[in-house]
Amino acid sequence: MDRIAEPWGSRTPYGSGQTWPVRVDTYLESGVVEEEVDTWVQSASVLHSNGDGLDLAVRDGRIVGVRGRAVDRVNHGRLGPKDLFGWQANNSADRLTVPLIRREGRLVETDWDTAMEAVVGRARELLDERGPSSLGFYTSGQLFLEEYYTLGLIGHGGIGTNHMDGNTRLCTATAAAALKQSFACDGQPGSYTDVDHADVIALFGHNMAETQTVLWARVLDRLAGPNPPAIVCVDPRSTPVARAATVHLAPRPGTNVMLMNGLLHEIIGNGWIDQDYIDAHTVGFDELRTALADYSAERVARVCDVPVEDLRAAARLLGGAQRLLSTVLQGFYQSHQATAAAVQVNNVHLVRGMLGRPGCGILQMNGQPTAQNTRECGADGDLPAFRNWANDEHIADLARVWNVDPMRIPHYTAPTHLMQMMRYAEDGSLRFLHVSGTNPAVSLPELARVRDILTQDRLFLVVQDLFLSETAQLADVVLPVAAWGEKTGTFTNVDRTVHLSEQAVDPPGQARSDLDIFIDFAQRLGLTDKDGAPLVKWRTPEEAFEAWKRCTRGRPCDYTGLSYEKLRGGSGIQWPCNTEHPDGAERLYTDGDFFSAADECESYGRDLVTGAPLEPTEYRAMNPLGKAIIKAAEYLPPHEPISSDFPYHLITGRTLYHFHTRTKTGRAPQLQDAAPQVWVEMSDADARRHGFGEGDLLEVATARGVVRARLRVSGIRPGVVFLPFHYGYWDTPGGHEPGDGPSRAANELTITDWDPASKQPLFKAGAARVERVAAGDGTPAAAPTTTGSRPVRAGVPETSGGAAGTAVERMGGAS
Numbered sequence: 078m079d080r081i082a083e084p085w086g087s088r089t090p091y092g093s094g095q096t097w098p099v100r101v102d103t104y105l106e107s108g109v110v111e112e113e114v115d116t117w118v119q120s121a122s123v124l125h126s127n128g129d130g131l132d133l134a135v136r137d138g139r140i141v142g143v144r145g146r147a148v149d150r151v152n153h154g155r156l157g158p159k160d161l162f163g164w165q166a167n168n169s170a171d172r173l174t175v176p177l178i179r180r181e182g183r184l185v186e187t188d189w190d191t192a193m194e195a196v197v198g199r200a201r202e203l204l205d206e207r208g209p210s211s212l213g214f215y216t217s218g219q220l221f222l223e224e225y226y227t228l229g230l231i232g233h234g235g236i237g238t239n240h241m242d243g244n245t246r247l248c249t250a251t252a253a254a255a256l257k258q259s260f261a262c263d264g265q266p267g268s269y270t271d272v273d274h275a276d277v278i279a280l281f282g283h284n285m286a287e288t289q290t291v292l293w294a295r296v297l298d299r300l301a302g303p304n305p306p307a308i309v310c311v312d313p314r315s316t317p318v319a320r321a322a323t324v325h326l327a328p329r330p331g332t333n334v335m336l337m338n339g340l341l342h343e344i345i346g347n348g349w350i351d352q353d354y355i356d357a358h359t360v361g362f363d364e365l366r367t368a369l370a371d372y373s374a375e376r377v378a379r380v381c382d383v384p385v386e387d388l389r390a391a392a393r394l395l396g397g398a399q400r401l402l403s404t405v406l407q408g409f410y411q412s413h414q415a416t417a418a419a420v421q422v423n424n425v426h427l428v429r430g431m432l433g434r435p436g437c438g439i440l441q442m443n444g445q446p447t448a449q450n451t452r453e454c455g456a457d458g459d460l461p462a463f464r465n466w467a468n469d470e471h472i473a474d475l476a477r478v479w480n481v482d483p484m485r486i487p488h489y490t491a492p493t494h495l496m497q498m499m500r501y502a503e504d505g506s507l508r509f510l511h512v513s514g515t516n517p518a519v520s521l522p523e524l525a526r527v528r529d530i531l532t533q534d535r536l537f538l539v540v541q542d543l544f545l546s547e548t549a550q551l552a553d554v555v556l557p558v559a560a561w562g563e564k565t566g567t568f569t570n571v572d573r574t575v576h577l578s579e580q581a582v583d584p585p586g587q588a589r590s591d592l593d594i595f596i597d598f599a600q601r602l603g604l605t606d607k608d609g610a611p612l613v614k615w616r617t618p619e620e621a622f623e624a625w626k627r628c629t630r631g632r633p634c635d636y637t638g639l640s641y642e643k644l645r646g647g648s649g650i651q652w653p654c655n656t657e658h659p660d661g662a663e664r665l666y667t668d669g670d671f672f673s674a675a676d677e678c679e680s681y682g683r684d685l686v687t688g689a690p691l692e693p694t695e696y697r698a699m700n701p702l703g704k705a706i707i708k709a710a711e712y713l714p715p716h717e718p719i720s721s722d723f724p725y726h727l728i729t730g731r732t733l734y735h736f737h738t739r740t741k742t743g744r745a746p747q748l749q750d751a752a753p754q755v756w757v758e759m760s761d762a763d764a765r766r767h768g769f770g771e772g773d774l775l776e777v778a779t780a781r782g783v784v785r786a787r788l789r790v791s792g793i794r795p796g797v798v799f800l801p802f803h804y805g806y807w808d809t810p811g812g813h814e815p816g817d818g819p820s821r822a823a824n825e826l827t828i829t830d831w832d833p834a835s836k837q838p839l840f841k842a843g844a845a846r847v848e849r850v851a852a853g854d855g856t857p858a859a860a861p862t863t864t865g866s867r868p869v870r871a872g873v874p875e876t877s878g879g880a881a882g883t884a885v886e887r888m889g890g891a892s
């Protein structure tokens with residue numbers, strides 16, 4: 078099957094409560110057949126958060142393909158287009174293979190010793206002269222658990238800086254924040270098997286069809302089977318999810334809280350609630366009911382600009398569901414009231430008692446493959462294993478695990494979030510920034526400002542990457558790393574499934590794993606525990622994992638029952654895994670018990686409007702018995718309203734075929750060919766009003782900058798334009814300099830602003846103007862037709878992959 082043309086593959090229908098059938102997907106590079114593969118090495122997918130189990134095919138020391146793992150609980154053998162083709166980036170000829178150092182303004186090749194001594198030398202100088210707060214670490218959602226735990230220890234337990242964050246700040250900070258607000262602790266309550274049982278599935282700002290393609294295939298198979306679930310979709314674009322929905326609400330961007338309040342108003346007003354559950358397991362219901370008084374369906378429909386009957390129909394589905402599964406992602410998280418909106422989804426489940434039973438899940442989704450681990454291990458600034466920075470007992474306990482003085486671990490204030498770190502770098506108080514596994518010169522908002530910050534002379538920038546990314550090109554030192562498949566480690570997906578990913582092949586040239594580099598850094602810097610022994614007491618990934626297990630003992634994310642051996646051979650296993658749950662736990666909160674007692678909880682929560690952390694005493698008074706917390710939120714209008722100068726809402730996001738800044742998918746021909754160049758989406762009504770045609774070259778401008786892109790007339794809501802954010806400012810690596818000509822990077826346009834509670838930047842907000850630079854020659858925009866960018870005008874050829882995009886599907890077999 079051509080899996081570029083058919084991203085979700087063939088249907089294997091199944092009914093409510095049945096087991097999802099197995100379908101094993103395989104892709105091997107041209108000229109290789111399965112019998113010629115030397116070994117199959119166990120791993121899981123890394124170009125999204127789904128955690129599809131797969132085996133890497135190795136021949137002659139090279140990765141030559143992938144095959145889904147039939148036994149895996151996540152995918153039952155299936156793979157998505159990025160899983161099938163994205164691994165080819167590992168073999169790309171332009172991988173970084175030697176360290177680089179800046180000499181006389183240019184990056185030149187050097188050896189590891191020189192590179193590491195330059196990094197450690199600068200770090201030591203700054204520590205002596207300016208103290209730990211002059212150093213910052215910005216990591217990823219794409220390394221492994223073992224690497225984050227080591228980095229977290231180095232930053233928090235060794236250097237003692239509070240300036241550590243992950244690109245998870247741009248990604249799933251709101252997932253964590255929303256879970257902490259409602260349950261006082263991170264960790265997804267639900268399970269992917271909830272798809273098998275749900276009678277209503279609601280997707281809030283989540284284009285699952287394109288961003289977790291295998292999970293969507295599971296939903297499609299339910300839709301094709303007996304007693305299919307109803308689907309509710311909240312998204313201003315006509316995504317594949319919207320097209321499959323029973324009810325699609327396409328609200329005005331930035332009105333999610335208004336919409337959620339309208340839905341809750343209907344649900345509670347009609348009495349579609351579980352009063353026993355509310356009484357037994359929650360606090361805050363009366364405040365919610367009072368706060369919703371002003372959110373009549375008519376008012377909400379007007380502000381969100383959705384038909385009132387559709388709003389009521391959605392409320393009826395949510396209110397009448399017997400087994401409701403909700404998912405939430407960037408349409409809610411990258412918006413000005415991100416946490417407030419995501420919390421209202423939790424509230425729907427709490428007032429309806431829809432938690433902890435098959436089919437009753439909440440997935441405050443992650444995006445990146447290992448984002449959950451960044452958060453768990455404290456590489457995003459939080460403390461490991463969901464310890465509470467504001468609780469001195471938790472600090473003391475962590476200090477015991479690390480054998481350091483509790484005062485070494487920064488906990489005087491909330492951890493510094495990335496946007497604040499960038500501000501400190503701009504001010505000059507932060508002078509050393511270590512970047513691993515992320516490409517901020519493309520992915521952060523307001524790129525002109527980001528470039529100014531990263532190119533300052535006084536800032537020492539270290540970049541650890543596979544490729545000479547836009548960010549690496551700005552670095553003082555570039556360290557070449559081993560990729561997934563070239564190193565061993567574990568990672569945890571959205572539904573708490575832990576997978577082991579084994580090393581299949583050697584890294585190219587002198588590239589080393591992030592783990593090795595972190596340990597080398599700690600050693601050269603001379604970081605020790607309080608007895609003078611090396612701070613980092615492990616060498617191998619497995620030793621790091623064993624240390625991590627000790628750190629999680631008795632915590633909500635208890636890994637003590639797991640081991641590399643246990644993760645080998647079979648499926649992934651969901652945490653908590655310990656003596657109580659030797660085979661892992663499918664769902665959290667099954668008995669209505671939460672990790673929310675004041676001395677146990679990860680967080681006391683924050684004010685949703687100001688973001689101020691709650692004091693422990695306030696928390697105790699609000700939630701004395703450790704229940705779930707229903708937190709109401711008032712709707713506030715977006716910060717940058719549209720105007721006569723900037724009449725369009727600008728939203729940005731993804732397409733199915735690319736991952737982020739395309740360092741991998743741009744190097745996989747099948748994926749790159751499916752979406753080779755940036756485009757901008759606009760509705761047919763707006764295009765007609767302007768007299769624009771498909772393929773016209775447009776200029777999209779905001780108060781921050783300008784981007785050029787060809788027009789795709791799509792099913793997007795009128796008044797809204799959409800840009801994919803995948804395309805950096807260079808057409809090809811090493812292409813023209815930023816500022817040399819029109820850019821194509823969406824983040825030239827986005828605003829430096831964030832949600833007060835989660836500190837997640839606002840990538841789906843802002844006001845824009847659109848003008849035509851040149852009429853097209855009849856060639857359509859280079860946007861896929863299989864996705865949210867499906868054209869509404871005739872004459873656009875269908876996206877297909879041809880022979881190169883063909884992969885094998887094998888139906889059936891036991892899971």
Ligand SMILES: Nc1nc2c(c(=O)[nH]1)N[C@H]1C(S)=C(S)[C@@H](COP(=O)(O)OP(=O)(O)OC[C@H]3O[C@@H](n4cnc5c(=O)[nH]c(N)nc54)[C@H](O)[C@@H]3O)O[C@H]1N2
Nearest residue numbers: 125282284288330331406407408444445730731733736737
């Ligand atoms: N193909 C692919 N898959 C990926 C990734 C990738 O880059 N490519 N990245 C992974 C990562 S890290 C992440 S975080 C996830 C993200 O996964 P998603 O959140 O599903 O992806 P996005 O396209 O960022 O945004 C989802 C939708 O939000 C809608 N939206 C915009 N503004 C609003 C609004 O105001 N309200 C509402 N309700 N909706 C709005 C957009 O129209 C868009 O369809 O995907 C993961 N999977």
Ligand SMILES: Nc1nc2c(c(=O)[nH]1)N[C@H]1C(S)=C(S)[C@@H](COP(=O)(O)OP(=O)(O)OC[C@H]3O[C@@H](n4cnc5c(=O)[nH]c(N)nc54)[C@H](O)[C@@H]3O)O[C@H]1N2
Nearest residue numbers: 244247248514515516520541542729730737738740802840
């Ligand atoms: N406008 C707009 N901007 C956005 C978003 C949006 O929707 N709109 N979404 C935001 C979201 S949700 C996210 S997650 C971010 C993603 O933004 P980034 O994190 O900047 O994107 P990636 O391209 O995934 O960058 C990862 C980098 O790590 C490298 N890498 C891969 N594997 C490894 C490894 O094992 N070790 C090391 N050291 N490096 C590795 C890759 O080559 C790549 O350069 O973008 C955010 N920015």
Ligand SMILES: [Mo]
Nearest residue numbers: 247248444445
């Ligand atoms: Mo993300």
